[in-house]
Amino acid sequence: MSSEPVVIDGVLHLTIATAAAGTSLDFDLIDAGTAALGSLDAEIGAVLVTGAGANFCAGGNVRHFADAEDRGAFLHDLATRLHDFVRALADAPVPVVAAVHGWAAGAGMSLVCAADIAIGGPSTKLRPAYPGIGLTPDGGMSWTLPRIVGVSRAREILLTDAVIGAEQAQQLGLLSRLVADDEVRTEALRVATGFTTGPRAAYTAMKKLLAQSPSATLDQQLDAERDSIAAAANTSTGREGVDAFVAKRKPDYRKVD
Template identity: 70%
Template structure:
């Protein structure tokens, strides 16, 4: 899809990039379920038609976590949190099921569920003043949004235990060193850098990216021999696709590949 602009309150699709606003300035940049639920619906409806997914907050922070005041005001806190965790987890499942790369523009704080969504991204770009914190132990709660699954796979089991149990605050440098953030740029460049990356990926070889994600997702439970077999099948299949043919022919012809017709 090219030069297309479909706008809702929370979801925008431009040039193959589906941008989803997960938090707004309302309620202190806590998780906004208008954006979460609209994002889930858009991801399911456009699953095989988008080239990249960009997660961002519209306020000073990526996401400050759940609306704790909303927790406190609920008539039944357990029921309330069960309901919103269900919605959040449907969003995380939709992100994981998408063949498109997921990019997070992590400006300011990413706490609680915000940090969970950073961990759910394929690539996370932060700023010099970006900070991440699990935040759950600070209010006597436990993780949601998949953090207890994704964080150990990013930083290792021992480091994940320390971060979660001590409710550690990670600055941008430490988060990048651990691999939670993929890169760090100037604060004022976070959103532009993430947007440029998303557009670049959307214009790239989408079927190859989808297959790369599939290989990476299955690798933790595969043996080396099984993964080698999967890689062989994947690369040989890719070679006969329009995307693979264009990539190889462009290389041989010493020109930039044009994937617009294959995406």
């Protein structure tokens, strides 16, 4: 498995951690991922985020934290780089799929929360991990987690440093679905690849609607949905989808602009 960002069959593969240093977050890969996300082209229809090793990501490398001469400055730099990556994921106009095998702890859990779809297995476990080392969340967890599980449950998870098993994670909405442990990467790739032949313009518009909905009133969201579906109807993607339905054929979104 390549660790550097690579595009295969329309899917941008981003590795965030490797077996080195116990599958802790690899910031060279994070920086490379941010750069790749900032230069997406029409070839890319989805993003797949994964870890190479026993875990999706075990969080930051705490030994590096301890070795830093100025720990505050060191963590400030790492959080800035991580947050650039999270912003790039949020801004991606295509679906982001995470293959969550093994542990997703600390920043690893934050990146699970940042994905559009997260696939896990029976052995998948999530944990904030910040209280255990006397630190506070990064990677957007204090923003995404309450929006996924609710404010009260997010408080409990963060403050008690809860270990969340696979079934509970799925029930809470942290994981989208569960498959066999040895099928997590395969299923996540299958889902990501499926998006590459789908209505990309519609996916982009859907992500925009979902992103703005937490801060919008119902009236504002209804107006946004009205304007979005009207705009979609006049795009080549929308025309192909409707025309294919009427003709009783499968739409071919690959031929649209």
